[in-house]
Amino acid sequence: MSTAQVRERHNPAGLTPAARRFLAANPELQTPFLVLDLDVVEARYRQLTSAMPRARVLYAVKANPAREVLQRLADLGSSFDVASPGEIDRCLKLGIDPARLAFGNTVKKERDIAYARSCGVGIFTVDAEAELDKVIRQAPGSTVYVRISTDGAGADWPLSRKFGCSPGDALGLLRKAAHAGLSFGVSFHVGSQQRDLTAWDRALADAGALVRTLSQEGYQAAGVNLGGGLPCAYREPVAGIGAYGQAIHRALARHLGQDFAGEVLTEPGRYLVGDAGVIQTEVVLISRRPAGDQTRWVYLDIGMFNGLTETLDEAIRYRIGAPPGRGAPGPVVLAGPSCDSADVLYEKSGYQLPVGLRIGDRLQLMSAGAYTASYSTVWFNGFEPLRTFFVSAAGPVTGTPSAQPQPGTRATAPDRQHAHALER
Amino acid sequence: MSTAQVRERHNPAGLTPAARRFLAANPELQTPFLVLDLDVVEARYRQLTSAMPRARVLYAVKANPAREVLQRLADLGSSFDVASPGEIDRCLKLGIDPARLAFGNTVKKERDIAYARSCGVGIFTVDAEAELDKVIRQAPGSTVYVRISTDGAGADWPLSRKFGCSPGDALGLLRKAAHAGLSFGVSFHVGSQQRDLTAWDRALADAGALVRTLSQEGYQAAGVNLGGGLPCAYREPVAGIGAYGQAIHRALARHLGQDFAGEVLTEPGRYLVGDAGVIQTEVVLISRRPAGDQTRWVYLDIGMFNGLTETLDEAIRYRIGAPPGRGAPGPVVLAGPSCDSADVLYEKSGYQLPVGLRIGDRLQLMSAGAYTASYSTVWFNGFEPLRTFFVSAAGPVTGTPSAQPQPGTRATAPDRQHAHALER
Numbered sequence: 001m002s003t004a005q006v007r008e009r010h011n012p013a014g015l016t017p018a019a020r021r022f023l024a025a026n027p028e029l030q031t032p033f034l035v036l037d038l039d040v041v042e043a044r045y046r047q048l049t050s051a052m053p054r055a056r057v058l059y060a061v062k063a064n065p066a067r068e069v070l071q072r073l074a075d076l077g078s079s080f081d082v083a084s085p086g087e088i089d090r091c092l093k094l095g096i097d098p099a100r101l102a103f104g105n106t107v108k109k110e111r112d113i114a115y116a117r118s119c120g121v122g123i124f125t126v127d128a129e130a131e132l133d134k135v136i137r138q139a140p141g142s143t144v145y146v147r148i149s150t151d152g153a154g155a156d157w158p159l160s161r162k163f164g165c166s167p168g169d170a171l172g173l174l175r176k177a178a179h180a181g182l183s184f185g186v187s188f189h190v191g192s193q194q195r196d197l198t199a200w201d202r203a204l205a206d207a208g209a210l211v212r213t214l215s216q217e218g219y220q221a222a223g224v225n226l227g228g229g230l231p232c233a234y235r236e237p238v239a240g241i242g243a244y245g246q247a248i249h250r251a252l253a254r255h256l257g258q259d260f261a262g263e264v265l266t267e268p269g270r271y272l273v274g275d276a277g278v279i280q281t282e283v284v285l286i287s288r289r290p291a292g293d294q295t296r297w298v299y300l301d302i303g304m305f306n307g308l309t310e311t312l313d314e315a316i317r318y319r320i321g322a323p324p325g326r327g328a329p330g331p332v333v334l335a336g337p338s339c340d341s342a343d344v345l346y347e348k349s350g351y352q353l354p355v356g357l358r359i360g361d362r363l364q365l366m367s368a369g370a371y372t373a374s375y376s377t378v379w380f381n382g383f384e385p386l387r388t389f390f391v392s393a394a395g396p397v398t399g400t401p402s403a404q405p406q407p408g409t410r411a412t413a414p415d416r417q418h419a420h421a422l423e424r
Numbered sequence: 425m426s427t428a429q430v431r432e433r434h435n436p437a438g439l440t441p442a443a444r445r446f447l448a449a450n451p452e453l454q455t456p457f458l459v460l461d462l463d464v465v466e467a468r469y470r471q472l473t474s475a476m477p478r479a480r481v482l483y484a485v486k487a488n489p490a491r492e493v494l495q496r497l498a499d500l501g502s503s504f505d506v507a508s509p510g511e512i513d514r515c516l517k518l519g520i521d522p523a524r525l526a527f528g529n530t531v532k533k534e535r536d537i538a539y540a541r542s543c544g545v546g547i548f549t550v551d552a553e554a555e556l557d558k559v560i561r562q563a564p565g566s567t568v569y570v571r572i573s574t575d576g577a578g579a580d581w582p583l584s585r586k587f588g589c590s591p592g593d594a595l596g597l598l599r600k601a602a603h604a605g606l607s608f609g610v611s612f613h614v615g616s617q618q619r620d621l622t623a624w625d626r627a628l629a630d631a632g633a634l635v636r637t638l639s640q641e642g643y644q645a646a647g648v649n650l651g652g653g654l655p656c657a658y659r660e661p662v663a664g665i666g667a668y669g670q671a672i673h674r675a676l677a678r679h680l681g682q683d684f685a686g687e688v689l690t691e692p693g694r695y696l697v698g699d700a701g702v703i704q705t706e707v708v709l710i711s712r713r714p715a716g717d718q719t720r721w722v723y724l725d726i727g728m729f730n731g732l733t734e735t736l737d738e739a740i741r742y743r744i745g746a747p748p749g750r751g752a753p754g755p756v757v758l759a760g761p762s763c764d765s766a767d768v769l770y771e772k773s774g775y776q777l778p779v780g781l782r783i784g785d786r787l788q789l790m791s792a793g794a795y796t797a798s799y800s801t802v803w804f805n806g807f808e809p810l811r812t813f814f815v816s817a818a819g820p821v822t823g824t825p826s827a828q829p830q831p832g833t834r835a836t837a838p839d840r841q842h843a844h845a846l847e848r
Contacts, residue, residue, distance in 0.1 A: 062763055062805045083763050086806030105805070107709050107723040107761050110783075128711030128721075130783060149713075152765075161713070162721075162765045169715045285531050287552030289573075289585070291593045297552075297586075299531040305733075305799070312736075312766065337531050339486060339507050341576075341586045342736065359534075359554060375729070376802050378809045381486045381529070382510030385802045 015321070015364065016040060018391040019278050023364075031282040031362065032302035036064070036369050038072045038392045040276035044241075045076050048230070048268060051245030054252065055266040058102050060228055061087045063269025063370040064277075068390045070094055073272070081267045085112050088119055098122075104187075104225075104267060106131060106147055106163055114138040125187055125225070127165045132173050136180045143183035145225050146173045148210070150203045155191025155229065156236075157315050164188065167206045174210060178219040185262065186210050189227030192270060193316065195238050200226060201251040208255030211262075223263030224256065230266075232274025233367045235317040235349075241271070270370040277369020278321075279307065279386070283361045284337055295331045298353060300363065303336010303343040307386040308365075309375040311345040316371075321364035326354030338381040439745070439788065440464060442815040443702050447788075455706040455786065456726035457811045460488070460793050462496045463818070464700035468665075469500050472654070472692060475669030478676065479690040482526050484652055485511045487693025487794040488701075492814045494518055497696070505691045509536050512543055522546075528611075528649075528691060530555060530571055530587055538562040549611055549649070551589045556597050560604045567607035569649050569689075570597045572634070574627045579615025579653065580660075581739050588612065591630045598634060602643040609686065610634050613651030616694060617740065619662050624650060625675040632679030635686075647687030648680065654690075656698030657791045659741040659773075665695070694794040701793020702745075703731065703810075707785045708761055719755045722777060724787065727760010727767040731810040732789075733799040735769040740795075745788035750778030762805040 015023070016037045023035065048057060058081040059073050065087060070080070071094055079100040082088050091101055098120030103113070106127045113124065117139040124139060126132045127147040135144050149164030165173070170186065177184040186207040190199035204224070211221045226248065231238040252264065285299040302308055310316035329352035336343035353363075376385035439447070440461045447459065472481060482505040483497050489511060494504070495518055503524040506512050515525055522544030527537070530551045537548065541563040548563060550556045551571040559568050573588030589597070594610065601608040610631040614623035628648070635645045650672065655662040676688065709723040726732055734740035753776035760767035777787075800809035 060763075065803060065806065082806070084761075084806035086803070086808065088806075090806070105761070105763050107759075109706070109708055109725065128709060128713070129715070130711060131709055157766075162759050162768050163763075165711075166714050169713070172715070282533070284533050285552060285555055287554060287589075289552070289588075289593070290590050291553070291596070301533065309729075309801075335531075335586050337529070339484075339529050339587075342581075344586050347585075374801065374803045377733075377798065378800050378802055379489060379510070379798045382489065382506070382508035382512075382514065384510065 014366065015278060016391075018393050022389060022391050023278075023280060029280075031280050032300075032307065033387045033389060034277050034279050034307070034368060034373055035389050035391055036066070036069070036273070036277045038068060038276070038390055039394070040369075041069055041072055041272055042076060044272045044275065045073060045078060047241050048245075048266075048271065051241045052248060052264075052266060054249065055226065055264045058104070058265055058267045059272055060104075060267050060269030061091070062374070064273040064372075065090060065374055066388055066390070067094060069273060070096070074100075081269075082121075085115050088116055088121060092119060102145075102265070104145075108134065110134040110138060117142065126173065127163060127170075129173060129176070132176060136177070136182065140181065143185065143222050144177045145185045145187035145223075146170045146177070147187045147189070148203070148206050150188050150190050150199070152191035154194055154196025154199050156193035156195065156234070156317075157191065157310065167210060170210055171213060174214055174219075175217070178214065178217075183222040184214075184219070185221050185223040185225060185265075187225030187227060187265075189267075190229040192228055193231045193234065193238075194229035195231060195236070197239060197244060197247040199229065200248045201254070204248075204251040204255040208257075211256060211260075221262050223265055224252075224260075225265040225267065228267045228269055228271075230268045230271035232270050232370065233319070235319050274370040275367045277367065277372065279318075279365040279368040279372065281363050281365060283357060283359050283363065286357065286359055295333060296353075296357075297335060298332045298357065299335050299337060300345070301337050302365075302386070303338055303345060305336065305338050305340065305343060305377045305380040306383045307368075307372040307376050308336065308345055310371050314346055314349045317346070317349055318368055319366040320351070320353065321366060322354050322357060323361050325356075326358070326361070327356035329353060330355040337383065340381070438790070439702060440815075442817050446813060446815050447702075447704060453704075455704050456724075456731065457813060458701050458703050458731070458792060458797055459813050459815055460490070460493070460697070460701045462492060462700065462814055462816045464793075465493055465496055465696055466500060468696045468699065469497060469502060471665050472669075472690075472695065475665045476672060476688075476690060478673065479650065479688045482528070482689055482691045483696055484528070484691050484693030485515070486798070488697040488796075489514060489798055490812055490814070491518060493697060494520070498524075505693075506545075509539050512540055512545060516543060526569075526689070528569075532558065534558040534562055541566065550597065551587060551594075553597060553600070556600060560601070560606065564605065567609065567646050568601045569609045569611035569647070570594045570601070571611045571613070572627070572630055574612050574614050574623070576615035578618055578620025578623050580617035580619065580658070580741075581615065581734065591634060594634055595637060598638055598643075599641070602638065607646040608638075608643070609645050609647035609649060609689075611649030611651060611689075613691075614653040616652055617655045617658065617662075618653035619655060619660070621663060621668060621671040623653065624672045625678070628672075628675040628679040632681075635680060635684075645686045647689055648676075648684075649689040649691065652691045652693055652695075654692045654695035656694050656794065657743070658698075659743050698794040699791045701791065701796065703742075703789040703792040703796065705787050705789060707781060707783050707787065710781065710783055719757060720777075720781075721759060722756045722781065723759050723761060724769070725761050726789070726810070727762055727769060729760065729762050729764065729767060729801045729804040730807045731792075731796040731800050732760065732769055734795050738770055738773045741770065741773050742792055743790040744775070744777065745790060746778050746781060747785050749780075750782070750785070751780035753777060754779040761807065764805070
């Protein structure tokens with residue numbers, strides 16, 4: 001199915017009832033902030049395991065490392081893809097079994113591999129011989145996945161040449177791993193927010209060929225890791241998770257065979273948490289430059305450096321909610337609040353907002369739960385990192401306060417009675 | 425003087441004795457970290473006030489908002505350009521007179537303008553009528569600078585269309601400010617790390633014309649704000665500060681006249697702190713892809729998301745120090761440690777590092793004191809924000825601990841006896 005043919009809309013993920021209640025109950029709460037509905041995370045996890053019953057889910061912690069998210073997914077039985085000792089420690093402190101952790105970053109300090117192994121982590125990913133050598137030295141008995149490169153075509157946040165090796169180089173690494181007594185598998189990543197369902201087929205063709213070659217040499221692969229790439233509901237339509245599941249299932253059968261006995265891993269990040277989040281932001285300034293120009297510059301209190309890094313090159317295009325009763329849509333450029341001129345969000349993507357939009361109005365950036373809060377800078381321009389509030393229909397969730405309200409202003413305490421939320 | 429003609433090297437700012445002592449005394453201190461020599465900040469301040477005696481210096485706090493930096497500059501008599509209530513509060517808590525603060529961000533919430541005025545801040549910058557209206561409402565009696573746009577040509581980190589209005593629109597804003605009883609001036613920004621010394625001349629021609637027009641209408645400008653743009657010593661050579669001072673002095677005389685009675689403001693950020701900093705980083709992985717390729721991929725433990733945001737589009741090109749005895753230089757691509765494929769630092773800029781470079785070697789990113797520590801993300805991929813250690817030949821300086829060593833690893837305590845440094 002080509003991207004152009006995709007007409008089935010992924011769940012548009014408007015405001016959930018719990019998020020809507022939270023925003024309604026806290027109209028004065030100082031923006032910007034992220035509201036994350038943990039029930040959506042759970043729903044996505046269930047939808048994914050239903051669509052891909054063959055796969056073991058490893059949540060890519062980097063997408064949103066909040067403890068509340070990790071806990072909810074851990075309770076559902078998820079495994080976790082971690083990128084650093086920091087992420088390992090956070091998972092372990094939540095009581096997550098280290099057997100459920102995979103150290104998926106291909107760039108690891110040797111002492112961090114040793115640390116991970118000492119904690120009980122048993123799965124590592126590599127794409128270079130020097131990295132494999134570190135794993136052989138520090139993590140005997142573990143399983144190593146060798147990551148092959150893909151072209152990333154069809155992805156909104158594509159993966160560059162930074163990761164993955166050629167199938168030819170991978171074969172050498174896999175043989176070396178096998179000879180060293182490690183279990184091994186093949187991994188890849190088709191690019192984040194991948195909208196082309198055939199992308200997995202192309203990568204699995206390479207992976208399948210490697211698995212067969214090794215099998216002919218007497219070495220059975222422990223598994224295949226499908227990486228990430230499953231989408232959430234940004235501005236452009238994407239297929240539903242069922243269509244992804246079917247396309248991937250067909251590709252697995254075609255290239256690995258119905259009788260493949262190894263494990264199938266998938267590493268969703270964006271898919272599980274993106275649609276769960278909505279960012280509330282305030283319009284700080286509207287200007288026309290030159291005066292009278294049809295296009296308005298709309299400056300928000302969130303930008304590239306306090307949560308919206310993925311607007312870099314306008315790669316990720318959030319749906320935007322505006323107040324009702326503000327008239328017909330008209331063209332805008334959207335920019336952040338910092339003094340940095342790189343902090344322009346959308347200039348070329350044809351965004352429109354109501355012509356009657358006013359300074360002080362609040363906008364909602366939809367499906368903003370992934371790669372936002374943890375991307376915030378610590379204090380650029382004196383702005384505090386993006387705060388997160390967690391909501392759930394089931395009742396209050398635990399959390400620990402993190403960022404403080406910005407000095408010199410006051411944040412209204414969130415109405416916990418209504419919203420079952422705690423600031424973290 | 426054209427950029428190509430610039431042969432005079434800005435002080436190349438190799439390791440200072442204090443920074444060298446600190447690194448030598450702490451060979452095992454966990455990387456990455458920034459070492460900032462406060463004496464260099466002081467030296468730059470003195471050089472600038474000597475080169476531009478007519479100008480009042482407002483340090484752009486955003487470049488490095490560390491309290492130690494602000495305190496040293498405050499002690500020298502500097503004023504400060506602040507971007508937010510957070511930066512205002514930090515300055516005031518250090519005892520800095522609010523009369524020395526200017527709120528230079530053109531994108532301000534109205535309540536933040538009111539807060540700043542209530543604190544005693546009396547200088548504001550605007551580039552749009554709605555923003556001017558906020559200042560008129562909330563800060564009567566203050567001085568407002570109207571920012572005109574420049575093309576940013578010649579700058580390594582140019583300013584886009586995000587800021588500044590046309591001289592024609594500025595005239596209308598200046599008249600409105602004057603009619604409202606505000607003091608007023610003209611400001612601009614020629615782009616950060618500006619290597620073309622004629623850039624100020626072009627902007628001052630516009631500013632001078634506005635000042636003369638207003639004067640003919642009976643309104644005398646309170647000042648002209650030259651913005652930032654003064655450079656530090658990255659890879660490409662730049663002129664010395666004396667040459668900048670002369671070029672700007674000539675342009676001021678040409679376009680505002682020798683008898684201009686208003687204040688001249690300058691807002692250096694990068695110039696004052698850039699050369700004061702060196703980032704110590706470790707080589708995590710070296711790979712060739714495909715195997716045997718001449719170019720090595722060198723992965724560091726610092727990248728786009730924990731301090732090196734300004735490598736975006738390879739705009740800022742740091743000089744890099746490598747260990748001696750590692751052979752002749754050879755081509756490299758440099759990348760950061762995160763799982764994000766955008767985290768590639770230099771691929772097109774022709775960087776070279778010794779062919780014998782090894783995993784575990786430490787590299788120094790020189791002149792990295794500006795726009796690094798405060799640009800770090802809070803916890804992306806589980807990496808802690810960039811730590812800063814302050815050194816000074818004069819002895820210990822005060823500071824407060826901030827980031828903790830990364831979980832799962834140990835940071836050797838810095839040798840304070842030798843290095844007179846405190847972590848913040």
